[in-house]
Amino acid sequence: MMNIPIFELERVQSLFENTVDYNLTESGFHPYTLNELLDKEQIDALTHTVLGYGQTNGSIPLRKRISALYNGSSEENVLVTNGSAEANFIACHTLLEKGDEVVMMVPNYMQIWGIAEEMGCVPKAFHLREENNWKPDLAELKSLVTPKTKMITVCNPNNPTGYTLTIDEMEEIVAIAKNVDAWVYCDEVYRGAELNGKTIESFIGMYDKVMVNGGLSKAYALPGLRLGWLIGPENLIADTWAYHDYTSITAGIMSHYIGEIALRPEKRQEILTRNRTMLNENLIAVKEWLNQYGDLFEYVAPKSGGMLFVKYNLDINSSELAEWLRKEKSVFILAGDCYGMDHHFRIGIGERKDYILAGLERVKEALTERFGL
CATH class of the missing domain: 3.90.1150.10 (Aspartate Aminotransferase, domain 1)
Structure with missing residues (x-):
């Protein structure tokens, strides 16, 4: 069953x-x-890549590129995963235990809801309100959070509404989490796809109990690389690597190589x-x-x-x-x-x-x- x-x-x-x-x-x-993304020299280098495992938590050059996207982060704050879907799975199994409450922004990419149920956690929904141009109902969030709440999970920019949280809304979500010592987990896979061209702030750096995911599938138009990541406190990222050893072990060596190129500032x-x-x-x-x-x-x-x-x-x-x-x-x-x-x-x-x-x-x-x- x-x-x-x-x-x-x-x-x-x-x-x-x-x-x-x-x-x-x-x-x-x-x-x-690949021809659109890489130049001839890079493609040639790709054909000479040794198809080994590489560093299982992500190559150092790739993790440095990723950490540069987040204030105050280094490569030790990064775990590279097979897409952000694996990142979500690992984050839940690292942060949550049976009986924990998870309060989740809805509508949302509903993977975490299913994982929480499978783990024996109690998922609860707080809503983005269509009648308010999809603004989050933070009064509802506050009312749902209890001492049993282990994680508040949000998606910013949001899937599927395209809503982006204001700094004030982010700060209020952090304050609500702090009040019960809960984690804030943010799916930031659409960060970089803002219509106004200005990349939004990450939750990283706003609170010591924050973890976020990211990846190259959405804003970067590279879903076939299956390259995602988790960013969080160094000791916690070490724990997520331990879970990663039990899931996929590592992302592909070719994806490491191409992903590092994609994240060079000019590219x-x-x-x-x-x-x-x-x-x-x-x-x-x-x-x-x-x-x-x-x-x-x-x-x-x-x-x-x-x-x-x-x-x-x-x-x-x-x-x-x-x-x-x-x-x-x-x-x-x-x-x-x-x-x-x-x-x-x-x-x-x-x-x-x-x-x-x-x-x-x-x-x-x-x-x-x-x-x-």
């Missing part, structure tokens, strides 16, 4: 995103090819600028498409991230709508049900613009055929 719930969001994507003509729900950016800026430009252009195009339907679609424009979370005013369940579009028009959107929010869906806005618009044209056909719109 399986003790962990099916991770609905990931399972649905894995089943369908590669079997449709148009995947409109990609959560990152159109990925780079990093080039990558982020490319992706932010796509995001801004695509958001304008998708908003225009949605707006043609008047009040059928409602949305709060994201401040960051690779997606737009849309509310729709049709008498159909979101999973039903997604399945119908997939079967009838070979278009995949992610149902709001995956976040526990019916009558919403997620559109990825980090893809190529012509691809997104062609997929939306199929959706338009479907809305005309079924609803006469």
